[in-house]
Amino acid sequence: MAHVKPYSLFTDFDINLFKAGKHYRLYEKFGSHITTIDGIDGVYFAVWAPSAKQVSVVGDFNFWTEGEHLLNVRWDSSGIWEGFIPLIGKGNIYKYKIESNNDGIKTEKADPYARRYEHPPKTASIVWDDTYKWKDSKWMKKRKVYNAIDAPYSVYEVHLGSWKKQIEENRFLSYYELANDLVNYVKDMNFTHVELMPIMEHPYDPSWGYQITGYFAPTSRFGYPEEFKYLVDKLHQNDIGIILDWVPSHFPEDAHGLGFFDGSHLYEHPDRKKGYHQDWKSLIFNYERNEVRSFLISNAIFWLEQYHADGLRVDAVASMLFLDYSREDGEWEPNIYGGRENLAVISFLKELNQEVYASFPDVQTIAEESTAFPMVSKPTFVGGLGFGMKWMMGWMHDTLEYFAKDPVYRKYHQNDITFSLAYAFTENFMLPLSHDEVVYGKNSILGRMPGDEWQRFANLRLLYGCMFTHPGTKLLFMGGEFGQYNEWNFQESLDWNLLEFEPHKNIQNYYKELNALYKTTPALYEKGFSNEGFEWISFDDHENCVISYIRKGYNTTDDVVVVCNLTPTIRENYRIGVPIKGKLKEIFNSDSKTFGGSGVSNKKQITIKKTPWNGKTFSAEITLAPLAIIVFQFKP
Template sequence: MIFYYPHRNPIHKKGGIGISYLPQIPSEYDLYLFHQGNHFNIYQVFGAHRVEAEGASGVRFTLWAPNARDVRVVGNFNKWQGQAHCMKKIGQSGVWSLFIPGLKDEELYKYEIHTPRGEVYLKADPCGFFAESRPSTASKIFSLAGYPWQDGSWRQEQSACPVYERPVNIYEVHLGSWRRKNGCFLSYRELAHQLVDYALGMGYTHIELLPVMEHPYDGSWGYQTTGYFAASSRYGNPHDFMYFVDQCHQKGLGVILDWVPGHFCRDSHGLINFDGTPLYEGPDSLRADNQQWGTRNFNFSQPEVISFLISNALFWLDLYHIDGLRVDAVAFMLYLNFGRGPGQWVPNVYGGRENLEAIAFMKKLNEVVFDRFPQALMIAEESTAWPRVTGPTYLGGLGYNYKWNMGWMNDILKYMEMDPVHRKWAHQQLTFSFMYTYSENFILPLSHDEVVHGKKSLINKMPGDYWQKFANLRTLYGYMMAHPGKKLLFMGGEFGQFLEWQEYQSLDWHLLDYDLHQKLHCYVRELNHFYQREKSLWQLDHHGEGFQWIDPHNNNQSIITFMRKARDLRDFTIILCNFTPVLREGYRIGVPQGVAYREVFNSDWEIYGGSGQNNGILRAEKISWHNQPFSLEMKIPPLAVVFLKPAVR
C-alpha cells in the first residue's frame, strides 16, 4: 500500500516518478509507520534536509538513536563542538531532530552520540545523501532537489513493454577500474559519455554497477557499505550521478545497481553499535557476526531496520531513476547456517536453518517495490536450490523477478576449462541447465566473481593454444547467447582481458592493439547486436515453447543442436555448438521445414579470428533426422557456434 501524507506540501518532480515532500519534524504518523516497519520513504524525513523554518533557511537533521543519552550535531560550522547544537528527542520515539539555520551545501557534519555508558561516538549520517571521500568519513549536506531530469521518454517506454519479452544483455562494471585517466578515477560525468557510449556501441541493453553506495575501503568493491543513501564521492556528487543515469536513459541504456541489504561494515563511523547498542545488527552475536566477510548482519526482526532497508531500495529507484537492483548474497540471508560451522549458528523457532525474518523481509521488499515500480528489475544473487525465488509471494515465492543462474555458470565454466578431449565425459554439464531453465526467470551471469581470487580470467580459463583459447571463448559466448535466459558479462570479458580483474587499476585496453583481442572485441559487439535483432533469442526466454532440442545426445563429438523460437513460431533460429577443435564435413542435422537455410552468424568467421569454415545456403532434404521431418548436411567448424535461419520465410 502507498501512503500519502496530506499535511505536507507535495513537490512534483519533472521527469520523475513518485512524490517528494518538504521535510519537517517527523509526524506521529511517520513515527508510527517507522516503528511498525512500514515507513518506506524515510529519506523524506530522516537525514539532513534543507528547509525554511523558524523564519530562516537552514537544515533539519533527524536521526534514530533510541538508546543514546544525548545526541549533538557537529561539523566544520561549529568547529566540531556540539554543545550549541543538541538535538531534541521526540517523545519516547527514539528519534532526535534539530534545525540549524544558515548552513550551506557540502558543509561537513557528524552526529556526536553520547551513550548510556558515557562513551562518545562520532557517526556519519545513516541517511546522509553525500559524504567525504575516503579516508575521511564525515557526511556532507547536499540537497538532491533541482536536477533537471530528461529521461521521461525512456521511463514511459519501459512501462509499455514487459522486460520479460525484451532483450536484456547486461554489461557489469566497476566504475573505479573500467578505465582511468592518469591513474585517477573517471568522474560520473566523464563516465556518462565514455562508458555509456561504449556500452551502447557494444550492443548492451543495461549497465550493472558494482555498489556505488559510499564505502570506506576500495578493496571491498563497494560491498561493505557505510552510506546507504549516498552515491560514492569517489566520482563526484549526487547530481553528477543523476547525470550519469540520465545520460544512460536518454541514450537507451538501463541502469542496475548492486545492493547489499544483508550486512554492513564494522567501521566505527558506520552503523555498528550505532547508539552504543547493537541497533542495526541486533543483540544476538551469533546472528549479528558475519565471520565470512568480517561484517555485521542486519537484524531483520527489527521493524525500524526494515523501514530503513526498504526505504533505501525505493530511494534509488525513485530519486535516482535506477531501473533495478541486483540483491547481493541472497543465499546468505536465506540460511542461518550459510557459511557457518557447527556451533556458529542458532536454529529458528521451529528448529530449522531458514532465516524466517530475512525471508519475510525479502517478500515485503519485493511487494513494496513492485507496487510502486512495476517495471523494476529485482534480481537475486542466489546460489542454492531454494524454490520459487522468482515466484510471486502470494504463491509462496520470494517475489523477485530475476535470479542469477549460478548453477549454469558453475557447470559451463567447469566444462569449458576441460581439455576438449575429455568433454564427452562431462556432456551433462553442457545440457543439464536446459532441464530447469524454465523453473525460474534466469539471468546467465559471467560476473566479476569468476575472474578474481585465483580463478583466472575467462580467456585464461580456456584450454589449448593461443588460437584455441579465443575459439573456446567465442564458443562459450555464442552458446550463452543462444541459451534461454537474459545475459550478463563482466567488463574486460568482451576483449579477452588476460589478467584477473584488479579493482585498483584500469582494464588492459592496450590489448585491443593485438589482432585476436581486437577480433574478439568485434565478435562480441556483433554477437550482441545480432542477439538484439533476433526475437527468437529472447522473446520467449521464460516460456517452454521458445526452445526445442534437435540433438542433445551427441556427447561423443561434443556437439549439441537446438532451436530457439519467437512468439511468431515461424520465426525460429537453429543453433549448433561444437565444443571440440575438430572440423566435420557433411554433418547431418534435422530441421523442421523443407526449405533452404542460411548461415546468419558463425563464431568461426575469419573477421572474428576463426578459421573461416562457413556455410552458404543449405538446402533441406526429405530425410527425417533427429525426430524432424527434414534434414540437411553442413560443415561444422572447429570450436564454434553456428546460427541458421530459413533463407526465405
C-alpha cells in the same frame, strides 16, 4: 539550538508507519534537510537513536564541539532525535555525537541518511541537496518495454574505479567523464544495460563497494550526487538501462558507520549467530526489527525514485536466507520450526519486492542467489520471494568447468554443458559471467580456455555463443568482451592496450555482433524464461561433441536452429533433425574470418529433406566449423 517554534518533518502517521516497519520513504524525513523556519534559513536534522541519552550535531560550523547543538528526543517513544540549526546549509560537514544510556558510551557517527559524504578516507556527512533537472522522460515513459522479461537483456557489469583511468594523472574518471566514455562504449557494443558494482559510499576500496557506510549517497570518489544523476541520465538518453548493486546483507564495523550506532545493537542483530558475518568480518542487519526493515526498503526505493535506477541486483541473498550459511554446528540456531531458513529474511525480501514492484512496475530486482532455494523469482502471491530474475550460478560453474577441459576429453563430460537445461525454466534466470569469476586465482575467462592462441579465442567465442543462445538473460563483467588476459585488479584500469592486437580486437567485435544478433532475433529472448522457447535437437552426440537445439519466439517464422561444435574437428555432411521442411540459412557463425576464425561456413541455403533424424520428421546436412557455434534461420 535555535529559539524557533518546534519543527518536525514527522507526522503521527509517519511515526506509526516507522514503528510498524511500513514506512518506505524514510529519506524524506530522516537526515539533514535544508529548510526555512520563521524566516530563518537553516538545516533540520533527524536521527534514530533510541538508546541515546544525548545527541549533538557536531561539525565545521561549531568547531566539532559536543553539546553546542543538541537535538531533542521526541515524546512518542520512537527513539527519534530532531532539531533545527539556523544559518548553516549546503556544504556544511557534520556528524552525530551520541552519548548512550548504556554506561555513558559515546559514539560519533556519520548520518545514515546523508545524501553526500566526504571523500574517503574522511568519513563525515555533508549537508546536501541538488536541483538536478532530468532529461530522460522519453526513456522513463517507455522503459517498461526495455525492462520487460520478454525483452533482450544484455548487461555489462562495471566497477567504475577500474573500468578506465585517466592515465596521465593516474586517477579515477569522474561521473562526467564516464557519462561520455562509458556511455559511448556501451552503446557501441550493443549492450542493453549497465550494472554498477556498489556505487553507495564506502570507506575501503578493496571491498569493491560491498562494505557500505553511506546507503543514501553515491560515492564522492567520482564526483557530486547530481553528477552521478547526469551519468544515469546520459545512459537513459542513449536507451541504456542501469542496474545498481544493492547490499542489504551486511555492513562494516567502521566506527563512523551503522554498527553499535547509539551504544546498542541498533541496526545489527544483537545475537552474533545472526548478527555477524564471519567470512566478511561484517555485521548483519536485524531483519526482525521493524525500523531496520523500513530503513532498508526505503533505501531500495530511494535509488529507484531519486536516481531513476532501472533495477537492483541484490547481493548475497543466499547468505541472508540461511541461518547456517558458512557456519559450523553450534554457530547457528534453527528457526522456530527447526529449519535453517531465516524466516525474518524471507518475509523481508517478499515485502521488499512487493513494494518495489508496486511503486515501480517497470523495473527489475535480480537476486544473486546460489542455492536451490525454491521460487526466488516467482511472485509473492504464489509463495515466491518476488524477484524478477535470479543469477544462474549452476550454469556458470558447469560451463566454465566444461570449457576449461581440453576438447579431446569433452565427450566424457557432455552432461556438464547440457545439464542446465534440466532446470532452466524453474526460475527467471540470468546467466552471469561476473567479477567473482575473474579474481582470487580463478584466472580470466580467456585464461581458462585450453589450446594454442587460436583455439583459446575460438573457445571463448564458442562459450559466449552458447551463453547468448541459452535461455535466460546475459551478464558479462568488463574486460571479458575483449579477452582480458589478466585477472581483474580493482586498483588498475582494464588492459585497453590489448585492443592493439588483432585477436582481442576480433573478440571485441564478436561480442558486439553477438549483442546485435541477440537484440534482433526475437527467438533468443521472447520466451527466454519458458520451456516453450527451447527444443532440443540433439544433446547426446557425445562422440562428436556436438549439441543442437531450436530457440523459439512468439512467431514461429522467427525460430532459429543453433548447432555447437565443441571440438576443433571440421565436420562435413553432419545431419540434424528439424521439425519443418523448407531451407536453412546460416545467419551467424563464430568461425567467421571477421572474428578471427578459419572461415568454414555454409555459404548456400541448405535444403531440408524428408529424412527422419533425431526424432524429427525432416533433416538437413550441414558443415560444422571447428570450435564454433552456428545459428540458422528457417526459410519456408
